Amino acid sequence: MDRRNxxxxxxxGLQPPELAGRDTLIETATIDMERALAGRPTKGMMLLGLRxxxxxxxxxxxxxxxxxxxxxxxxxxxxxxxxxxxxSLRRFAASSTPST
Numbered sequence: 014m015d016r017r018n019x020x021x022x023x024x025x026g027l028q029p030p031e032l033a034g035r036d037t038l039i040e041t042a043t044i045d046m047e048r049a050l051a052g053r054p055t056k057g058m059m060l061l062g063l064r065x066x067x068x069x070x071x072x073x074x075x076x077x078x079x080x081x082x083x084x085x086x087x088x089x090x091x092x093x094x095x096x097x098x099x100x101s102l103r104r105f106a107a108s109s110t111p112s113t
Contacts, residue, residue, distance in 0.1 A: 028070055035071055042075050046082050 032039070045055040060068045 028073070029067070032067065032071065032074060035067075035074075038071070039074065039078070043078055043082070046079050050082065 042058055045058065048055045060072060062068050
């Protein structure tokens with residue numbers, strides 16, 4: 014393939030034009046985040062794969078979704094017990110953001 018037209022551009026954490034084939038994984042993670050914010054139990058998720066397959070890019074997308082979800086939920090009124098998962102999600106998002 015011609016390098017000018019090749020959509021794959023290796024680089025740690027660089028956002029590709031499309032996250033192909035990740036819709037189900039993103040949807041599952043989004044549901045788990047919403048469940049955690051509602052105080053419901055969820056399962057953990059581990060991102061595994063060879064170098065260059067997009068783990069960091071996917072994690073960055075999930076962190077962005079977590080931040081949007083948490084900020085959207087924090088604007089609504091909830092009982093105090095339901096607010097605790099938001100801080101947990103924010104701590105998770107902050108600790109999962111790759112350092113530069």
